[in-house]
Amino acid sequence: MKEFFKVTDLKKVLEYASDFTSVETEDVPLIEATGRVLAQDIHADVDLPDFMRSTMDGYAVRASSTFGASEANPAYLSIIGSVIMGESPPFSIETGQAAAISTGGMLPDGADSVIMIEHTEAVDDISIEVYRSVAPGQNILEKGEDITKNAVLVSGGKRLRAQETGLLAAFGQNRVRVYKKPVIGIISTGDEIVPIDKTPGPGQIRDVNMYTLSGLVKNAGADPVSFGIIPDDFDDLLKKCVLALEKTDMVLISGGSSVGTRDFTIQVLAELPDAQILVHGISISPGKPTILAKSSHHAIWGFPGQVVSAMVVFEVVVKPFIEQISGLSVKHKKTIKLHALLSRNISSSQGRADYIRVRLNEKNGVLWAEPILGKSGLINTIVKADGLIEIGLNTEGLDKGAEVEVIPI
Amino acid sequence: MKEFFKVTDLKKVLEYASDFTSVETEDVPLIEATGRVLAQDIHADVDLPDFMRSTMDGYAVRASSTFGASEANPAYLSIIGSVIMGESPPFSIETGQAAAISTGGMLPDGADSVIMIEHTEAVDDISIEVYRSVAPGQNILEKGEDITKNAVLVSGGKRLRAQETGLLAAFGQNRVRVYKKPVIGIISTGDEIVPIDKTPGPGQIRDVNMYTLSGLVKNAGADPVSFGIIPDDFDDLLKKCVLALEKTDMVLISGGSSVGTRDFTIQVLAELPDAQILVHGISISPGKPTILAKSSHHAIWGFPGQVVSAMVVFEVVVKPFIEQISGLSVKHKKTIKLHALLSRNISSSQGRADYIRVRLNEKNGVLWAEPILGKSGLINTIVKADGLIEIGLNTEGLDKGAEVEVIPI
Numbered sequence: 001m002k003e004f005f006k007v008t009d010l011k012k013v014l015e016y017a018s019d020f021t022s023v024e025t026e027d028v029p030l031i032e033a034t035g036r037v038l039a040q041d042i043h044a045d046v047d048l049p050d051f052m053r054s055t056m057d058g059y060a061v062r063a064s065s066t067f068g069a070s071e072a073n074p075a076y077l078s079i080i081g082s083v084i085m086g087e088s089p090p091f092s093i094e095t096g097q098a099a100a101i102s103t104g105g106m107l108p109d110g111a112d113s114v115i116m117i118e119h120t121e122a123v124d125d126i127s128i129e130v131y132r133s134v135a136p137g138q139n140i141l142e143k144g145e146d147i148t149k150n151a152v153l154v155s156g157g158k159r160l161r162a163q164e165t166g167l168l169a170a171f172g173q174n175r176v177r178v179y180k181k182p183v184i185g186i187i188s189t190g191d192e193i194v195p196i197d198k199t200p201g202p203g204q205i206r207d208v209n210m211y212t213l214s215g216l217v218k219n220a221g222a223d224p225v226s227f228g229i230i231p232d233d234f235d236d237l238l239k240k241c242v243l244a245l246e247k248t249d250m251v252l253i254s255g256g257s258s259v260g261t262r263d264f265t266i267q268v269l270a271e272l273p274d275a276q277i278l279v280h281g282i283s284i285s286p287g288k289p290t291i292l293a294k295s296s297h298h299a300i301w302g303f304p305g306q307v308v309s310a311m312v313v314f315e316v317v318v319k320p321f322i323e324q325i326s327g328l329s330v331k332h333k334k335t336i337k338l339h340a341l342l343s344r345n346i347s348s349s350q351g352r353a354d355y356i357r358v359r360l361n362e363k364n365g366v367l368w369a370e371p372i373l374g375k376s377g378l379i380n381t382i383v384k385a386d387g388l389i390e391i392g393l394n395t396e397g398l399d400k401g402a403e404v405e406v407i408p409i
Numbered sequence: 410m411k412e413f414f415k416v417t418d419l420k421k422v423l424e425y426a427s428d429f430t431s432v433e434t435e436d437v438p439l440i441e442a443t444g445r446v447l448a449q450d451i452h453a454d455v456d457l458p459d460f461m462r463s464t465m466d467g468y469a470v471r472a473s474s475t476f477g478a479s480e481a482n483p484a485y486l487s488i489i490g491s492v493i494m495g496e497s498p499p500f501s502i503e504t505g506q507a508a509a510i511s512t513g514g515m516l517p518d519g520a521d522s523v524i525m526i527e528h529t530e531a532v533d534d535i536s537i538e539v540y541r542s543v544a545p546g547q548n549i550l551e552k553g554e555d556i557t558k559n560a561v562l563v564s565g566g567k568r569l570r571a572q573e574t575g576l577l578a579a580f581g582q583n584r585v586r587v588y589k590k591p592v593i594g595i596i597s598t599g600d601e602i603v604p605i606d607k608t609p610g611p612g613q614i615r616d617v618n619m620y621t622l623s624g625l626v627k628n629a630g631a632d633p634v635s636f637g638i639i640p641d642d643f644d645d646l647l648k649k650c651v652l653a654l655e656k657t658d659m660v661l662i663s664g665g666s667s668v669g670t671r672d673f674t675i676q677v678l679a680e681l682p683d684a685q686i687l688v689h690g691i692s693i694s695p696g697k698p699t700i701l702a703k704s705s706h707h708a709i710w711g712f713p714g715q716v717v718s719a720m721v722v723f724e725v726v727v728k729p730f731i732e733q734i735s736g737l738s739v740k741h742k743k744t745i746k747l748h749a750l751l752s753r754n755i756s757s758s759q760g761r762a763d764y765i766r767v768r769l770n771e772k773n774g775v776l777w778a779e780p781i782l783g784k785s786g787l788i789n790t791i792v793k794a795d796g797l798i799e800i801g802l803n804t805e806g807l808d809k810g811a812e813v814e815v816i817p818i
Contacts, residue, residue, distance in 0.1 A: 030605070031635075034624030048788070051611060055715070055786045085641070085670075086601035088611035104601055104714055106612035146787045154792075162624025163791040163818070166716055169620035170788060174606045192495035192513055196439070197583045202460060202497035203515035211578035215443030215571025226440075232494070261494075305513055306464070307575055336769050336795065336817070338747060339776065360745050365812075367748070377464045378555045379457070379579060382572040383563075386745065403774075408745070409572070 007281035007288060009393070010317065010353055016278050016292065017320050020299055022327040023180045023249050034165045035221060036178040037327045040156045047144030048170055051088075052107040056139040059098035059120060059128065060111035063136040074121075074129035083108065098128060107140060114139035157329025159221070179327030182222040185244035185251040186210050188229040189237060190261050190305065195229060208307050208379065209254040216314045217252075220322045232261050238268045245272065245298050249325055252318070255289075255305040262289060265302040269293040272300070283352045283393065286376045287313040299325075308376045312355045312388065315407060338387070338406040340369035347397035357385035358406065369404050385409060416690035416697060418802070419726065419762055425687050425701065426729050429708055431736040432589045432658050443574045444630060445587040446736045449565045456553030457579055461516040463492075465548040468507035468529060468537065469520035472545040483530075483538035492517065507537060516549060523548035566738025568630070588736030591631040594653035594660040595619050597638040598646060598670050599714065604638060617716050617788065618663040625723045626661075629731045641670050647677045654681065654707050658734055661727070664698075664714040671698060674711040678702040681709070692761045692802065695785045696722040708734075717785045721764045721797060724818060747796070747815040749778035756806035766794035767815065778813050794818060 025039040054060065061077060069075035077098040083089045083105040092109035093099060099108055107114070116139060119132040147153065153171060154164050160178075168176060188210045196206045210226055217224035227244050230237050237253075244251045255261055269277060272295035279292035286309035291302030299321055303310045323333065340360060348354040358369040369389055374381040387406040391398055398404065434448040463469065470486060478484035486507040492498045492514040501518035502508060508517055516523070525548060528541040556562065562580060563573050569587075577585060597619045605615045616638055623633035636653050639646050646662075653660045664670055678686060681704035688701035695718035700711030708730055712719045732742065749769060757763040767778040778798055783790040796815040800807055807813065 030620060031623055034627055049614065050609065053786075055784060084612075085599060086603075086610070086613045104599070104614070141784065141786050145784075146789050160624075161818070162621045162628060163716075163720060163788070163794075165624045166617045166621030167788050167792050169605045170615055170617045172605050172608070172615060190494060190513070194495075196578045196581050199581070200459065201495070203492075204495045205458065205513070206579055206581060208575045208579045211439060212571050212575030214440055215569075215574045218443055219571060307572075311572060334769075334795065336747065336776070337771065338745065339774075360743075362746065365748075367745070375464060375550065375554075377462075377550050379572070379576050380555050383576050385572075386743065409570070 007283045008279045009283050013279050013282050013292065013317060014320055017324040019294065020321060020325050021297060022325050023182050025177050026180050027175045027177055030165060030168055030173055030176055033160050033168070033176050033178060034162050035159065036181075037159050038154055038156050039177045039179050039327060042153045042168060042171070042173060042176070044147045044149050044151045044153055044171060046171070047149050048147040049141050049143060049145070052143055053141045054101045054103055054105045054107060054114045054139060055141055056114050056116045057102050058114045058117040058139065060093060060101045060107050061098045061113060061115055061134065062093060062095050062111060063113040063134050063138065065095050065097070066115055066130050066133040069130045069133050071131050074131050076123070076127055077130055078127050079125070112136040112140075155329070155332070157327060158332040159328060182249040182322060182325050183225055183247070184217045184222050184322065185225050185227055185248035186213050186217070186254055187227045187237070187240050187244055187251065188254045189232065189265070190229075190255065191232045193229050209303070209305070209310050212307055212311060213252055213254055213303070213314060216311065217322070220319050221326060222322050232264055234264055234268060237264055238271055241268055241272060241300065245295055245300065250298055250322065251300040253300065253302045254310065255303045261305070262302065266291060269295070269300060269302065282317065284312070284316065285349070285352050285354050287317070287355070288352070290317065306377045307379050308357070308382050311382055311409065315388065315409060316355060338367075338408060340367040340404055340406050342389070342398050342400055342402045342404050343368045343370040344400050345397065346371055346391065348391040348395060350394060350396055353393050354391040355388045356391065357381050358387055358389050359384060360386040360406065369406055382409065416692045417688045418692050422688050422691055422701065422726060423729055426733040428703065429730060429734050430706060431734050432591050434586050434736075435589050436584045436586055439574060439577055439583055439585055442569050442577070442585050442587060443571050444568065445590075446568050447563050447565050448586045448588050448736060451562045451577060451580070451582060451585070453556045453558050453560045453562055453580060455580070456558050457556040458550050458552060458554070461552055462550045463510045463512055463514045463516060463523045463548060464550055465523050465525045466511050467523045467526040467548065469502060469510045469516050470507045470522060470524055470543065471502060471504050471520060472522040472543050472547065474504050474506070475524060475539050475542040478539045478542050480540045483540050485532070485536060486539055487536050488534070521545040564738070564741070566736060567741040568737060591658040591731055591734050592634055592656070593626045593631050593731065594634050594636055594657035595622050595626070595663055596636045596646070596649050596653055596660065597663045598641065598674070599664065600641045602638050618712070618714070618719050621716055621720060622661055622663055622712070622723060625720065626731070629728050630735060631731050641673055643673055643677060646673055647680055650677055650681060650709065654704055654709065659707055659731065660709040662709065662711045663719065664712045670714070671711065675700060678704070678709060678711065691726065693721070693725065694758070694761050694763050696726070696764070697761070699726065715786045716788050717766070717791050720791055720818065724797065724816060725764060747776075747817060749776040749813055749815050751798070751807050751809055751811045751813050752777045752779040753809050754806065755780055755800065757800040757804060759803060759805055762802050763800040764797045765800065766790050767796055767798050768793060769795040769815065778815055791818065
């Protein structure tokens with residue numbers, strides 16, 4: 001029997017991610033920053049709000065003026081003015097006085113709360129009846145109640161969501177320093193692979209993997225660049241790898257699936273400048289014949305040829321490396337796991353992690369993961385799938401009804 | 410007491426989505442199509458694979474030649490050639506013969522299975538020993554086993570994932586017809602709002618909502634366009650709305666939060682060409698003062714002024730309308746709900762749906778949703794949040810440990 005791979009455990013493979021440094025940073029307009037990874041901590045230079053604001057439409061008052069007020073026994077207050085939006089009120093409030101104010105308006109000096117308009121009735125142009133009492137601080141935001149000056153608004157290494165972008169807008173961060181989007185080169189290899197606009201001859205197939213990997217790279221927040229299809233030729237592949245490593249931050253060699261291609265790939269990787277073969281085979285299925293090398297500080301991957309295997313390898317192995325070079329900080333990488341119950345028994349081999357494609361179905365509020373049957377070479381199985389479940393290294397299988405974690409795909 | 414809104418139930422509001430038609434379609438290169446919504450069904454014009462392929466590295470054989478083979482009693486086969494990748498083998502296999510083949514190689518005529526190389530040993534250059542039997546069909550993909558000719562590959566109305574893009578690549582769909590990305594206009598209003606590059610004076614605040622809404626629009630697969638900040642002036646706002654409706658597919662009026670702005674907004678909406686006010690108030694909290702109008706087949710929204718309310722309204726109400734005009738088909742809108750257990754009791758008012766911001770924490774494999782305390786005007790509460798949970802219309806509250814569905818934000 002021939003030994004093909006000296007397989008490495010997935011956990012060990014993932015530890016290599018920290019060998020790779022993040023890409024450079026750039027300044028971008030804040031309006032384009034949602035989805036990008038912030039490259040530095042940003043602090044609050046003022047309090048937010050910077051003045052006492054109303055959170056309701058109503059009247060700014062001293063709370064004590066309303067104490068004891070009820071429908072049966074309303075308090076009478078005199079209106080001394082109206083707060084103009086976006087302006088500092090030129091008057092102050094004394095006991096027994098009120099000023100009309102809108103949500104977002106600035107409280108006049110002397111006022112400590114807002115009585116909602118629904119709890120008042122105008123008597124005439126200059127006085128109101130108040131039917132409820134308010135407490136000091138009610139229906140207002142204190143200065144600095146949302147964010148206090150000098151607080152960290154967003155830490156470096158966090159991918160900005162819409163709400164973080166909004167928060168940075170509140171502090172006038174018109175441009176922000178973010179990590180560049182990593183550029184990921186994709187080289188397709190294999191004598192049998194033809195471009196998708198060609199009709200494949202007998203024994204040929206179109207370059208499915210480059211399209212699948214490009215989509216996955218984009219979903220991971222990086223920019224894919226195709227370096228075309230290289231036949232199984234040592235010199236051609238070596239030249240193309242050198243070029244791709246110069247032009248990009250990481251390279252994926254989308255395998256032709258033949259032994260020939262795999263042999264070329266490993267030989268080519270060994271010839272690259274400053275080359276180190278870190279991994280040659282991973283204890284996962286599908287995806288075992290995956291290669292990871294390091295050349296001049298960049299990761300370069302040899303992918304398995306079958307598209308299902310390639311997709312599993314991307315999601316489970318390569319994506320964390322892309323996140324690493326994207327500058328994403330581990331402490332901000334909150335992965336929320338989706339739990340489901342397995343709809344049938346599945347068996348698995350010990351000594352490797354199996355990734356099973358599943359369809360998700362919700363029945364009476366319970367989420368079921370239904371394994372999709374079919375050979376791993378079938379692209380239709382990942383098209384039907386909503387996610388992957390892992391059957392761990394030391395598990396022989398899982399029973400129907402077992403709780404599983406689902407990786408959405 | 411003054412009646413401000415005639416509120417509409419959320420369910421009823423969402424039913425209006427079907428009043429709006431999808432945007433036009435365009436052809437895009439397949440390589441850019443991941444994430445776009447396909448505008449037509451695409452069928453398979455051939456079988457996939459179009460020839461019988463090996464899924465392993467090994468030898469193409471007639472299965473019957475291996476029947477009964479074992480370590481103790483190997484079968485001897487003569488090698489008559491080697492399958493070249495991407496070519497049709499110029500020989501055929503008889504009983505007792507084998508041909509070397511790689512994963513993805515085309516089976517020669519006469520062969521019906523592949524014996525894995527690991528289960529063989531070379532005797533010399535022209536013969537091998539086989540230690541296991543294979544069944545007909547083993548380690549191969551039959552012609553059409555993945556996809557049969559004329560099958561629907563992907564239906565119109567589906568948002569393409571990386572795997573669908575790969576599938577379309579397999580069938581040479583170099584360009585595909587997709588729905589255009591909806592263009593969503595955003596108009597900021599309110600006398601107190603200043604551009605983010607200005608330092609707010611007393612009582613003024615920066616235009617946070619435009620930035621937050623732009624990010625949310627992008628996440629929903631559409632393109633945001635800002636129409637700037639309009640003070641509370643009827644004519645200016647009307648002109649800007651007419652312009653925005655001409656240039657875009659949907660308009661969001663990001664409210665100043667004052668009563669004045671809300672009054673202008675509703676009056677302006679009523680004046681728009683072919684105007685219909687569909688909704689003026691929704692039975693949700695936060696987000697009650699939301700307006701939906703229809704003008705010349707486009708939806709135009711009046712958003713509440715507080716950013717937290719605006720975000721809830723976008724996620725819960727507006728996003729389904731954007732999906733509708735994006736061409737997304739309901740049958741492809743598989744929303745997988747994330748379930749968690751509530752970490753503490755929360756109360757709620759009957760007669761409205763409450764959306765509570767929650768942080769998610771996983772403890773011993775159980776996902777807990779921890780309500781974030783704080784007034785709804787505080788932007789820090791959505792920055793701390795991982796999601797929203799809904800407390801339904803007819804629920805007075807939920808107990809600690811109750812199972813809740815989480816809308817990730």
